[in-house]
Amino acid sequence: MSTVHPPHGTSEALLADGTTVELRPLGPDDHRAVLDLHAEGMSEESRRLRFFGVSRNAPAQAADRLCAPRPDLLALGAWAGDQLVGEADCELVDDPPQTAELALAVADRWHGKGVATLLLEHLVHRARADGICFFEADTLFGNQAVHQVFADLGLPVERRYAQGEVRIRVPLEESDERYRSAVDVRGRRADIASLAGLLRPGSVAVVGASRRPGSVGRTVLGKIRRGGFTGAVWAVNPHADEIDGEPVYPSVRALPAVPDLAVLAVPAGAVPGVAEECGAAGVRALVVLTSDLDVQEARGLMRACRRHSMRLVGPNSLGTAQTDPAVRLDAEFGGAFPRPGTAGVAVQSGGVGIALLERLAWLGIGVSSFVSLGDKYDVSGNDLLQWWEADGRTDLALLHLESFGSPRAFARTARRVTRTVPVLTVDAGRSTAGRRGAASHTAAAATPTVTREALFRQAGITATRSIDELVEAAALLHAQPLPAPRGAVAVVSNAGGIGILAADACAEAGLELPELPAELGKLLPSGASVRNPVDTTAAVGPAELALFLRALEDEQAIDALLVCLVPTALCATPGQDPARALMEGPARRRLPIAAVLLDQQVPVRYRTCVDGGMLPAYSDSVAAARALAHAVDRARWLAEPEPVPVDAPGCDRHTARSLIDGYLTAHPAGGWLDPLTTADLLEAYGLPLTTSMWARDEHTAVAAADGLRRLGHEGKVALKAYWPGQVHKSALGAVRTGLATDDEVLAAYREFTEKFGAELAGAVVQPMAVPGVELLAGVVQDQVFGPLVVLGMGGTATDVLDDRAARLAPLNERDLTTMVTELRSAPLLMGSGAAPPVDLAAVRAVLARLSRLAEDFPELVEADLNPVIVRPDGAVCVDARVRVERRPSFDPYLRRLRRPSAAEGM
Missing domain, CATH: 3.30.1490.20 (ATP-grasp fold, A domain)
Incomplete structure (x- = not known):
């Protein structure tokens, strides 16, 4: 009989209605709870369907079986508070091998909430980690609830019918896209349901509201009331009777009704107790403004939130705001109430949040919802992307994230959301310092900057380097159509020198400036130049400029317009200001247009056009060019087809597993594989290492x-x-x-x-080896981001050239192409002069197989293939190093709530 390794630890996840449940293995201490689940929690009909008949002994027998430690049984329970609401178990059988017999039970009161599906997802994850390849289960033909669970799971299901019973067989070996998509849909539905109390509350309590003017609690309470919140709002403070003529209640329990949301502005030591009181009363969400919680206080806060199914923003949060007319909640202590609009904003830093809201208000971009994540114990950027995707109001998402709980899950969500909503971020926490002590060139390349850039690029996120740049890009994306992916810009200026500077800014931003037809010069004053940049001369009037811009829009070689206007004495003449050509035309044209008005005092603002639309106007051509470049990058990303997972046929996972396990058994602390083991491992995954003899x-x-x-x-x-x-x-x-x-x-x-x-x-x-172009190809496992695949110029000059491209695994077909084309040395690979192009298919195959190897084995923490010599007839690696360590099996897409290190006391 095979053995199931005992599962360790617990995790929390959301049911379909937003309830938090704890998932953990069952043990001897759970016997009473398991007995109650089957005897009291299930009706006689449910027990008949579960046990294929009615027996008074069945619940006790089930409890005895599930709670006795056994090497061949894996049983998981789902707990809501202290109540066991469901269990799923699998028992290994010998025939056929690598198969486990599956069983499920859910309390009747919890049917329809997704308990069974969630348990199955976690059971699938743990079973795969133990090498189980198939689940099998027997069920009655009339048990429609169980049949629906398997139908919804997303994995292939085989059914055999015989005499009123159905034999179900579920292959587990492949985690295909259909399964992940099904998990995504369930996770999204649960996430949105759980956030309703936070982002669409019907009532709010401010706990810790003080009578002292200027205090945080008093400020937030006042802003909620002045902001026109549509629901009930109450103040809680045991040391006050009234604030501003409104009653104050001594505790949450004393409130006339249970609030959906509680905003906590109490001392750090009081936070756990207040959170527990809120949870026990039935509060659905907390915003904790308090900062500097110690480890025990953090643990108590998280324990209360998980136990009572409360979503949490903070601690150390500036607060939240919701401008939906049906809510109108301003529960933050920043500046003015955010202007209503359609931009979703989430920040970790309160200071960044204040600065961003101020700039958006000055620009005129309104906010759909604002969340200051603070220390981000629970609610994250991933949660908010899913909310904005579904709220029916948000058409622009702005993020400031200093850390990621699950980067791969975030990237998967963002990749979907960015198809319909531009997602922009300030790339906070960049580092230019490489890992100087790294033992391989691949590890040296995997800096925080490289890793984050890979995440943003693959997810289609527009990454900027400052708040100002974020707002500049948002202004264009929010008000103008996207340019064509080609990125060809016509620069038009009424002063030649300014036009040249703008052209330089466009070139530095990666934009093209194609030549324009000479006949367009007939539309401009004498002495004008249409070489691009266009110098209209200072004599151009608004009518001539408007006619010229319309003509440019008809040019198929142009994708965007950058118009730079300098104030001259002629502009002071009534009716002769060329800026009228922009303001008196439509704001949205066939081509996006960015104006640069050098007399403007603010970096970017909207100018209202005759049709009521908004035209982004910048005070600096560099900012305008940068914004256009971000728009072009988004257009290019959207123009690419949906990514197709890479194919790496013929990989021998069994042999590779034996090699890695054998090494780690002999070297428990891990280390660098010896040359022969390295060669055997690479051969198992079809990686082309040259013939090597020891x-x-x-x-x-x-x-x-x-x-x-x-x-x-x-x-x-x-x-x-x-x-x-x-x-x-x-x-x-x-x-x-x-x-x-x-x-x-x-x-x-x-x-x-x-x-x-x-x-x-x-x-x-x-x-x-026969000479060719020397490349570096490698993988490094980041503890947070997962495996990062690196491609660059190789050989002894690897670090000197510093020419690399990186992507997070798993790679897709698009990644295989762009990783090559992004290299500065790409012309060497494509063929230049008399040199023929190298075998790019062989390069792609190396990257695909490295990606699969890293995904299959988290124990492979570093692999460095350098150099890989590529020629027109193939590729061969002449040197390789591989390092392995023991790592737990981790599925980044498994549904579970994150556990912050501060709350765990790590």
Whole structure:
């Protein structure tokens, strides 16, 4: 009989109605709860369907079976508070192997809330980690509820019918897109339901509202009341009777009704107790403004929220705001009430939130909802993206995130949302310092900057470097149509020097400036130039400029317009200001237009056009060009087809698993694989490592060189010294190349012996590779972001050239292409001059197989293939290093609520 490894730990997740349940393995202490579930929580009809008949002993037998520790049984329970509301279990069977018999039970009162499906998702995850490939289950033909659970799961289901019973078989080996999409849909529905109390509350209590003017609680209470909140609002403070003539209640329990939302402005030590009181009363969400909670206070706060199904914003939050006319809630202590509109805003820093709201208000962009995430113990950017996707109001999302709880889940959500809503972020926490102590070139490339950029690029997020740049890009994306993906811009100015500066800004932003037809010059005053940038001269009037801009819109070679206008003495003449050509025309044209008005005092603002629409006007051409570049990048991302997962056929996962497990058994602390194990692992995944022979001494080195010649590798060989823990062998003088004779091989090995002494464990002998373009291909496992695949120029000049592209695994077909084209040295690969192009399909295959290897084995923490020599007829890796460590199985897409380290006391 096979063994199921005992599952460790617990996790919390959301049901379809937003209720939080705890999922954990069942044990002997749960016997009473399991008995109650089957005996009291299920009707006689439910027990008949579960046990295929009516037996008074069935509940007790089920409790005995599920709670007794057994090596062949995996049982999970779902707990709402102290009540066990459902269980799912699988028991290993010998025939067929790698199969487990599945059973489910859910309390009648909890039917229709997604308990069974959630339990199954977590059971699937744990079963896969233990090597279980199939679930099988018997059910009655009339048990429609169970049949629906399997139909909704998203995995393929095989059914066999016989005499009123149905045998169900579910393959678990493949986690296909259909399954992940089904999980996404269920997770989205549960997330949105859980956030209703926070973002669409019917009533609010401010706990800690003080009579002292200027205090946080008093400020928030006043803003809620003055903002016109449509529901009931109450103040809670045991030391006050009234504030501003309104009654104050001593506790949440004393309120006339249960509020949907409670805003906490109490001392840190009081937060856990107040949170528990709110939860026990039935409050659905908390916003905690208090900061500086210690570990015990954080734990108490999270325990109360999870136990009572409350969603939490904060602690250390500035607050939240909802401008929906049906709500009109301003529960934050920033500046003015956010202007109603359609931009969703989420920030971690309160200061950033205040600055962003001020700039948006000045620009005139209204907000649909605003959330200051603070220390982000619970509600995250991922939650808010899903809310904005479904709220029917938000058409622009602005984020400031300093950290990510589950980057891969966030990227998956963002990739879907950005198809319909532009998502912009300030890329906070950038670092230019590489990992200087990294043991491989791949690890050195995986800086925080590179990793975050990969996340944003793959998700289609517009990443900016400052609040000002964020607002500048938002102004254009919010008010203008997208340009064509080509990014060809016509720069028009009434002053030649300013036009040249604008053209330079466009070029630096990656935009193109195509030549314009000479006949367009007939529309402009004498002396004008239409070379692009266009110099209309200061003599241009609004009528001429308007006619010229209309003509440019008809040019198929142009995708966007950048119009720079300088105030001149002629502008003071009534009716002669060329800016009228912009304001008296429509705001939205066929092509997006960005105006640069050098007499403007603010970085960006909207100018109202004759049709009532808004035209973004910038005070600086660099800002306008940058905004246009962000719009072009979004257009390009949207124009690309939906990504197709990469295919890496023929990967031998079983062999690779044996190699990695064997090494970790012998080396529990992990480490760098020896050359032979490295070669075997790469071969199992079809990665093209050159023929390598191991030599333990000078005599076997000579014999290995002779053996290579007999295998058909004519010519010279390379000899590479090896010892455990070796780092950068070339820099240490541990490589000798171009060895043509046995005497040269012998001399090289003896040199290694003299130089490295007892440290030397042996050497690798390889045939000299045919010259080609040298690349670096590798993977590094980031503890938070997951595996990052890196491609760059390789060889000894890797770090000097610093020419790399990176993507988070799993890669898709689009990633395989763009990783190559993004390299500055891409022309070397595409063919330049007399040099033919290299085999790009072979490069793509290396990246695809590295991605699959890293996804399949989280234990593979670092792999460095450098150099990979690519030629027109293929690719071969001549040196590779792989490091492994024990890592728990982790599914980034499994539905669960995040656990902040502060709340866990880590």
